Amino acid sequence: MAKPLRLWSRPALFQLNVLILIGSTVLCLLLQLSRLPGMILLDVTPNWCLIWVVTWSIKRSPLQGLIAGMALGLIQDGITAPSPTHALGLAIAGYITSTLDVRRWVDEDFICAALIVFMMAPVVEAVFAGQLALQGVWDSQQIWTHLQQVSLSSAIISSLWTPLVYVPLNRWWERLHDLLHSR
């Protein structure tokens, strides 16, 4: 039988945290590549990378949000194509999220996370669209129409699925915080 968490040593808890971080990002990236029933709205799937970045950044410093967004964006480039990059949009989203103090407006934690994802999804898509427009391969009219469709559907479907990532991760981090500070 495994030892209860409160008896774990500090390094072991850190290691577990790292494992959970890596596991959750890998899970998000795998979901990002899948088309599961119930997760498609007008051909758009939830932006799991954004959900993860928002979940991470809500209770962290702007720099942490920025770096997490950049890292996950670079990984997402790896599973799609290098240019234009997703890192810019996600870094901006991570930064803004960590500076927001949405808990002043809404009490419930996961609703607040869903709300931020709803606001950030159009930002991420718009930054990507801007880069595409600068590249000039896409027709600008087409970028604009696609951006409108994608940002709205992505905002809706991503915010609906946010609790799936936010609730377990947030609970774990709160638990970890309690464990580390109770000693």
Add this chain to the structure above:
Amino acid sequence: MRINKFWRWWDQNRSALLLALLVLCVAVFVKTTQGLGLLDLRRSIAGPFQSDGSKQQVLIDAQTQALQTQVQELEGQNQALRALLNLSPLPGYKKVAAPVVARSGDSWWQQFILGKGSLEGIQVDAVVVAPGGLVGRVMSVSPTTSRVLLVSDPTSKIGVTVSRSRQVGILSGRLNRYGVVEFENFEKTIDIKLNDAVVTSTLSSRFPPGIAIGRVSELHLDRRPIPQAVVEFTVPIETVEWVNVLTHG
């Protein structure tokens, strides 16, 4: 006396006679109308038992087989004729069947991730086809996966030919099921009609010539500066689960 007898007989048999008359009328009616009503009744009874989907599918399969045989025959003839004319034979390709294990990782790129990679001989720029025609081109490979840029991606550009008129143009994707062929605008007349088949061009160096791509579904030939035609892809890209990658050798 005699008349009385007749009337008695009439009273006894009137209804039977009228009935017989009615029956004859109906019979004559059916005969003159060539069985109106009766055949419809027959059809409505037989309807539920007739021509269900599975039989249709058998017929379609049979037709597909016939067409495949015909294609093989024509390909053979083509090679023989090329040999007669001392033209170089069309390059042979090996087909590697690969499953589609994932789709694009964001809402902008149009990509597939295939479950086979360089270990199976797939290389960058290999051509990917599926039942229905061209799917796209391999962008990058790992030992066990390969990433395909679909024809529907706006960054994909393919030289194409309209099979009927040999008109050439450049196809770029317009997301999901549509692409747009753009023509050189200095050409006076562009010979293209609705429903024309569009195939890969013989001038294209990246794609083998003559792979089906789609059909013309809209024409915007008076568009300036570049005349366009919208093409609907024949491969149902959203639902494809297995594709063939063409590799050399």
